[in-house]
Amino acid sequence: MNKxxxxxxxxxxxKYFTLSVDDIKADDKGPTITEAEVNALMDxxxxxxxxxxxxxxxxxxxDAKIVTTDTNTIKVA
Structure with a gap:
């Protein structure tokens, strides 16, 4: 998941205000959102x-950052 x-x-x-957007656009290589798009959104x-x-x-x-989370399922018995 990319946020x-x-x-x-x-x-x-x-003091700061934080806004998070889950599931941003991505392809097989990772997030595809550009700096220009992030700056335009923030503006x-x-x-x-x-x-x-x-x-x-x-x-x-x-500031802005992309947070990428990987999930690995563990089989439990």
């Missing part, structure tokens, strides 16, 4: 200001 985790700056200094989230945060309004981009 996009984005952190935003807020109006309260030193849109900031511009639309639709998320209520206890840390205030979202004011900028802090």
């Amino acid at each position: 996009l985790v984005m952190r935003f700056l807020t109006t309260i200094e030193g 849109l989230v900031i511009a639309k200001n639709i998320f209520l945060s206890t840390s205030g309004d979202l004011t900028g981009k802090k």
Whole structure:
């Protein structure tokens, strides 16, 4: 599973807002989302200001990362 985790700056200094998107687009080689797409998404989230945060309004981009998780099933008797 691939997840996009984005952190935003807020109006309260030193506080951040985190937004995660599960199951981002991927192919056999891994995630296919581009830096440009992530930046555009983060800019849109900031511009639309639709998320209520206890840390205030979202004011900028802090960072973003893709988290990849592998699952291995273990047979139990």
